[in-house]
Amino acid sequence: MRTRLFGNVADQAFIDRDIAPAEDGQAFGADDVFKGFHLFMTECFITMGKNHADAVFPFRRQGKAQDVTFTAEKLMRYLYENPCAVAALGIGAFGPTCVDPADERYGSILQTPKLAWRGYSLRAAFAGTLGVPVAYDTDVNVACLGEAVFGCCKGLEDAVYVTIGTGVGAGVMCAGRLLHGMLHPEAGHMLVRTRPAEEGRCVCPSHASCLEGLASGPAIAARWGKPAVELADNDEVWELEGDYLGQMCANLVLMYSPRRIVLGGGVMHQEQLYGIVRKKTLEYLGSYIQTSELEDMESYICAPGCGGDQGILGAAELARRALA
Numbered sequence: 001m002r003t004r005l006f007g008n009v010a011d012q013a014f015i016d017r018d019i020a021p022a023e024d025g026q027a028f029g030a031d032d033v034f035k036g037f038h039l040f041m042t043e044c045f046i047t048m049g050k051n052h053a054d055a056v057f058p059f060r061r062q063g064k065a066q067d068v069t070f071t072a073e074k075l076m077r078y079l080y081e082n083p084c085a086v087a088a089l090g091i092g093a094f095g096p097t098c099v100d101p102a103d104e105r106y107g108s109i110l111q112t113p114k115l116a117w118r119g120y121s122l123r124a125a126f127a128g129t130l131g132v133p134v135a136y137d138t139d140v141n142v143a144c145l146g147e148a149v150f151g152c153c154k155g156l157e158d159a160v161y162v163t164i165g166t167g168v169g170a171g172v173m174c175a176g177r178l179l180h181g182m183l184h185p186e187a188g189h190m191l192v193r194t195r196p197a198e199e200g201r202c203v204c205p206s207h208a209s210c211l212e213g214l215a216s217g218p219a220i221a222a223r224w225g226k227p228a229v230e231l232a233d234n235d236e237v238w239e240l241e242g243d244y245l246g247q248m249c250a251n252l253v254l255m256y257s258p259r260r261i262v263l264g265g266g267v268m269h270q271e272q273l274y275g276i277v278r279k280k281t282l283e284y285l286g287s288y289i290q291t292s293e294l295e296d297m298e299s300y301i302c303a304p305g306c307g308g309d310q311g312i313l314g315a316a317e318l319a320r321r322a323l324a
């Protein structure tokens, strides 16, 4: 049996300790199928299983985040020191990043404010270490793919996946293909309309009133003085947050005409938000768009179907497609 490695690097993450197998008592064996690694802003997961589509992972290790290139290098060293017959790797990286295989910057992180990552040739580093096909896309496109293949967008060719957490980002699938264009969509930074009391609240270093700067987890914490998780009972917080996300969904409907919008990320753990966002989306659309999908808003704007594993499953699918 061939051992495979799949991976997904999403957003900033670092590990401050060595990665070691068997934390949960499991040993690495020749028949093990590595499913991937998935780096978030604050955590690192390494995941291993024997089944490509098995969303229940037997091995999950978590490290504290400090430095992303440091993390990538530790992961590579770990892989190098724990050799297995890797067949292909899939990486989903935070943006802005180059996803055009014809560009010499393909697989590199571009003008990110995360300085340690700027210019880092992420894909090339893993391809050089592992010597196998390494497929590469944005973290949110990969998560969109995960939902399209394994989650709540199965059978749909037009869908949008949005993560609302440390940042805001959207992966877009149009006619069955992940959308890139000249770079890739950066819908998390779309301009949104603000209320007078919100003037000067945007925490994005590049924009005066963008969605990420007003509705991400750090934006919520900056505005209300506490992290979102401690504000669950404050209706005012979620009414405002739902308004921004409603503007976003209305814009996504108007621009991409998706058949479903999946909202994930840490902020969406506040499940009361879904109902508010659905209502606000319809208000902002103003009956201008009328489709059967929009008549069933509970299905149209929904939570991820992969239980948080949409990124890593999408990365696995990206790797599988690289071998096809």
Ligand code: ZN
Residues within 6 Å of the ligand: 188, 189, 204, 205, 206, 207, 210, 211, 212, 213
């Ligand atoms: Zn912005």
